[in-house]
Amino acid sequence: MKFRIFRAPDGQGEGSGTPPVKTRDEVVVTANEPTLSRTPQATAGAGGPVGPTKIAARDVSVFYGDKQALYDVSLDVPDKSVTALIGPSGCGKSTFLRTMNRMNDTIDGAKVTGRIEMDGDDINARSIDPVLLRARVGMVFQKPNPFPKSIYENVAYGPKIHGLTTSKAEMDQVVEASLRRAGLWDEVADRLHSAGTGLSGGQQQRLVIARAIAVNPEVILMDEPCSALDPIATAKIEELIDELRERYCIVIVTHSMAQAARVSQRTAFFHMGRLVETGGTEEIFTNPKDRRTLDYITGRFG
Numbered sequence: 001m002k003f004r005i006f007r008a009p010d011g012q013g014e015g016s017g018t019p020p021v022k023t024r025d026e027v028v029v030t031a032n033e034p035t036l037s038r039t040p041q042a043t044a045g046a047g048g049p050v051g052p053t054k055i056a057a058r059d060v061s062v063f064y065g066d067k068q069a070l071y072d073v074s075l076d077v078p079d080k081s082v083t084a085l086i087g088p089s090g091c092g093k094s095t096f097l098r099t100m101n102r103m104n105d106t107i108d109g110a111k112v113t114g115r116i117e118m119d120g121d122d123i124n125a126r127s128i129d130p131v132l133l134r135a136r137v138g139m140v141f142q143k144p145n146p147f148p149k150s151i152y153e154n155v156a157y158g159p160k161i162h163g164l165t166t167s168k169a170e171m172d173q174v175v176e177a178s179l180r181r182a183g184l185w186d187e188v189a190d191r192l193h194s195a196g197t198g199l200s201g202g203q204q205q206r207l208v209i210a211r212a213i214a215v216n217p218e219v220i221l222m223d224e225p226c227s228a229l230d231p232i233a234t235a236k237i238e239e240l241i242d243e244l245r246e247r248y249c250i251v252i253v254t255h256s257m258a259q260a261a262r263v264s265q266r267t268a269f270f271h272m273g274r275l276v277e278t279g280g281t282e283e284i285f286t287n288p289k290d291r292r293t294l295d296y297i298t299g300r301f302g
């Protein structure tokens, strides 16, 4: 998908003597990446409808020791949709993503301030068990990280430790349903007991998504889930993300403008630890309000 970016006249618009051609500097963000054949519904993606707020972050700051990495970020993440976090390297995208399932708790010296609510509840409250929270808010990383176990056991692991099933038959059903939902079942049905690590990179990433799905999450966080994948595997994951958004709240970090445009309905642009701008993806990509957003999406930095 291509978005034409129109640069707003910066104080030199029509009437100031500048030729009209210069007042709307047209830049095209192109995808040097796979183009997906999209369903009409998927094409509605950029800026399409979103559900009610699932996660609300208010004045969230994160410190690593003395160093502040995130400054007063407030963002509403809607349900049943994909929110893309974009911005130059080191701007705090992964740090912010990790605040949503308390993964920063696991980093020595990291401190999170501010408030994050999921369905209105403070996720940092004492009463919240971070292990249970991470089942509700699953995470998929850049590098697929299947456990050194069979495909079946990778998916069954979460339901087993959370006691979600009571019989082998029930577990079989959960494993199959999760693999189907992750778009992997047909490729692995005949080798469920071979090693998960023996799959291709793209299959491993879908296995990891199946593993996250198996514990009935409400939110799936993805940190550059396609950056280690080839274009075909990337296209499959993007198609999958588009299907998954019907049921889940998805937040994806990506360095690919084209990917953000293809898969997300909302986009949030971060710069130097601050959330600069957020809005409907189409709006952010065609009519950004902040100069820094424009510079980033048109490739002037980052």
Ligand SMILES: Nc1ncnc2c1ncn2[C@@H]1O[C@H](COP(=O)(O)OP(=O)(O)OP(=O)(O)O)[C@@H](O)[C@H]1O
Pocket (backbone or CB within 6 Å): 064, 069, 087, 088, 089, 090, 091, 092, 093, 094, 095, 096, 107
């Ligand atoms: N575990 C950590 N310990 C100390 N500093 C960290 C840690 N993780 C991140 N930082 C710092 O916090 C800032 C934000 O990092 P973060 O990884 O969130 O950025 P990012 O936007 O995800 O970057 P990239 O696009 O390169 O993945 C950076 O300055 C980084 O060096």
Ligand SMILES: [Mg+2]
Pocket (backbone or CB within 6 Å): 093, 094, 095, 223, 253
């Ligand atoms: Mg990162």
